[in-house]
Amino acid sequence: MSAAAPRRAIVTGAGPRSIGRAVADALIADGWEVTVTRRDTLDLADRASVAAFATSYAGQADRLDLLVNSAGIHLDLGSRWKEPQLLDGHEVHWRTNYLGTVDLTTALLPLLLAGAGGTVVHVVSQLHDRGTTDQLLGRPVAYDSWASYGTSKLGLVHHAALLAERYGEQGLRALSVHPGAVSTNIAARGLETRPLLRRLRNLALPLERRTLMTPEESAAHLVRIATDPSAEPGYYRKSRRLDPAPAAADVEARAQLAARTEEWLATPQ
Numbered sequence: 001m002s003a004a005a006p007r008r009a010i011v012t013g014a015g016p017r018s019i020g021r022a023v024a025d026a027l028i029a030d031g032w033e034v035t036v037t038r039r040d041t042l043d044l045a046d047r048a049s050v051a052a053f054a055t056s057y058a059g060q061a062d063r064l065d066l067l068v069n070s071a072g073i074h075l076d077l078g079s080r081w082k083e084p085q086l087l088d089g090h091e092v093h094w095r096t097n098y099l100g101t102v103d104l105t106t107a108l109l110p111l112l113l114a115g116a117g118g119t120v121v122h123v124v125s126q127l128h129d130r131g132t133t134d135q136l137l138g139r140p141v142a143y144d145s146w147a148s149y150g151t152s153k154l155g156l157v158h159h160a161a162l163l164a165e166r167y168g169e170q171g172l173r174a175l176s177v178h179p180g181a182v183s184t185n186i187a188a189r190g191l192e193t194r195p196l197l198r199r200l201r202n203l204a205l206p207l208e209r210r211t212l213m214t215p216e217e218s219a220a221h222l223v224r225i226a227t228d229p230s231a232e233p234g235y236y237r238k239s240r241r242l243d244p245a246p247a248a249a250d251v252e253a254r255a256q257l258a259a260r261t262e263e264w265l266a267t268p269q
């Protein structure tokens with residue numbers, strides 16, 4: 001009798017001490033075959049890089065059982081920016097966290113639909129409640145980098161709901177998860193332009209590590225719901241299913257966002 005086919009996962013954003021790394025380690029310990037990415041293997045803000053990664057993965061695997069989209073940025077933690085920092089013509093959080101994640105998920109969708117039923121987990125944030133429908137739909141807003149981070153995560157909460165609506169009957173499960181407040185490298189990157197704050201944070205790191213969750217604690221929640229077929233689609237805080245912020249329930253905004261995103265995806269690179 002042939003051995004059972006391995007369960008295959010991709011986990012993005014698996015740098016040292018990250019949530020993605022801890023999720024990958026937990027899956028590997030449970031027998032999964034896991035492909036991990038960092039910016040040097042897959043740059044979400046570069047469409048050619050996303051396309052090359054997806055093509056290369058499709059060349060090695062006939063299906064994908066689980067995609068954990070953990071890669072993300074929260075820059076300008078010190079709220080210094082007065083104007084949006086643009087990347088590829090888009091606000092940097094929107095381009096990386098939202099557009100990059102949707103680009104990758106769309107490219108991998110045929111593989112996610114090829115097996116018995118794939119699962120997509122978008123690692124979002126409770127701060128999606130700082131996001132606004134106006135910014136989501138590209139209307140002019142006064143710039144605030146925290147609200148922009150929140151809007152990128154609000155977009156992903158909508159996207160997970162859209163995937164569940166469109167592909168749920170084909171067996172796809174799509175979840176969005178706030179991972180908790182976790183001591184990782186996200187703050188170090190977010191304070192790159194604030195050397196003093198960064199030094200203070202480094203001094204306070206032992207306290208931060210005692211106060212916040214470890215990546216492993218956060219990953220345990222995430223892996224539990226990602227691998228439990230009975231966990232319903234929706235928004236989770238750690239492993240608890242909750243209603244997301246009211247803006248994430250705006251189905252008209254979701255439809256408009258989907259149309260705008262499809263237009264962007266169809267634009268030649």
Ligand SMILES: NC(=O)c1ccc[n+]([C@@H]2O[C@H](COP(=O)([O-])OP(=O)(O)OC[C@H]3O[C@@H](n4cnc5c(N)ncnc54)[C@H](OP(=O)(O)O)[C@@H]3O)[C@@H](O)[C@H]2O)c1
Nearest residue numbers: 013014015018019038039043044071072181182184185186
């Ligand atoms: N930590 C928290 O308290 C917290 C709270 C709420 C939500 N989150 C969310 O949790 C997720 C994981 O964050 P974390 O805390 O583990 O942060 P982290 O330690 O900074 O890890 C982030 C990962 O994302 C990758 N990444 C950044 N920009 C990328 C790009 N353009 N293309 C591809 N990969 C990119 C990084 O790659 P490199 O390794 O190459 O740098 C890194 O591996 C993020 O989506 C974040 O928004 C975190």
